[in-house]
Amino acid sequence: MSPNTQKYVMAIDQGTTSSRAILFDHSGQIVSTGQLEHEQIFPRAGWVEHDPKEIWRNVRQAVAQCLAASKDINSSNIVAVGITNQRETAVVWDKTTGEPVYNAIVWQDTRTDKICDELAQGDDDRFKERCGLPLATYFAGPKVKWILDNVDGAREKAERGDLLLGTTDSWVVWNMTGGVQGGVHVTDVTNASRTMLMNLDTLDWNPDICAAMGIPMSMLPEIKSSSEVYGEGRKGGFLVGVPIAGILGDQQAATFGQACFERGMAKNTYGTGCFMLMNTGEEVIHSRNGLLTTVCYKIGDNKPVYALEGSIAVAGSLVQWVRDNLGLIKDAAEIETLATTVDDNGGAYFVPAFSGLFAPYWKDDARGALVGLTRYVNKGHIARAVIESTAFQTREVAEAMAADAKDADIELTELKVDGGMTANETLMQFQADQLGVAVVRPKVAETTALGAAYAAGIAVGYWDGEQDVIDNWAEDARWEPQVDEDERERTYRLWQKAVTRTFDWVDDDVR
Ligand SMILES: Nc1ncnc2c1ncn2[C@@H]1O[C@H](COP(=O)(O)OP(=O)(O)O)[C@@H](O)[C@H]1O
């Protein structure tokens, strides 16, 4: 058999629950995959950590699995690697030993609530004009401050210049390119825009905000575009010599993979959390309705493209919680089977404010609530309330987005969707009903990995540019709104009432 001379691009998706490696061909089709889950560490209520060394081991293992599954493909067939990642999750490590000084503090973790209060000095939007983000436990900067304030010896080492910080893209790329033996310390504009430490207009680190958070600038990675060659796979690795040529935060990668290249085009990814991004072009729009302003992507030397984002902390993870903590279902798909045993939610509303509430409320002190209970409510109704909570939360951010976008003459006409929960047809129909616009799912569901692959492939000339992404995108399914207006508004009004019941729960003595 003659050797395979075809060329491919690999994407590494370092997500909240797992790390994946996926190989794509020129038409954007999946050739092979590898995937490993990592442990979710919950040391206390509200704290969520990952072991960075486990993440790095799993990334390598996922790459090995992916190559093994593709049999006649090896690193010489791979023209570039793109990295995409859970954003905001902060890692601090010692560059002289390669050892993390503490576990990664995950984006869902709420331990920095007091730090955020102190930094706010009475104004949660103190840094928003510069970085596009309110002060909230979600973002990476305050997590790094927590590590420096709480880990023995960390601040001294940081001040000596021995420590590096990064979101998980930086950690993975540093290790992939050699670690203590000359690993490159970089991130891209999209990930940097989730730290609170980058200025959205200049795309440089902001010395004032770093100083306010007590973060030495020597710890920071170099900020690069989302599509250029940053380095190559280290000697002795599975991808030796392969250019690492794309980095995008996972939600921005999905926006790219969904071909949302025009102003007003929007996607929502339904995974652990739910993240809706709308492309706002080269314009930085500051939200007046509780959304984030973020960098959407920057291809090489081109101008950056920005986005408005509505981030929802808990979506698919509520389904996991029902499976793991309540034992009501055995696997995620069963939530739909259970929900379809009843016609409606029976009056029950589930507000999963497990990490406080993100967009559009930004309330760190909210906690989850299941309300509207009567003796009538059964587990089918609860399953339906679980599914509906994701659609209601999405409607809230969509309405905030519509209000912000209107000021800039942009209108949301349909919503492209992806992520694990889009397999749930009951959710997709309810989503279209709540939004009043069509919900559209593409054929390749792995849009996050695909977006990172495109960014890397474009950097090395494997793809010419955005037109290839548009040409390869294909519709799989579409849901049109069906429900009548009164029912739509009645249920949404009750949802909003339920949300108010979660506010202001955490007191100083609540554990
Ligand atoms: N049929 C389903 N109905 C509802 N939720 C689902 C279904 N299938 C998967 N999920 C949820 O989707 C999430 C996994 O989606 P995925 O896109 O892989 O997430 P992530 O990238 O955040 O790890 C899990 O939280 C799981 O509970």
Ligand SMILES: O=P(O)(O)OC[C@H](O)CO
């Ligand atoms: O890894 P995911 O898909 O849960 O995405 C996490 C987001 O990037 C958090 O902002």
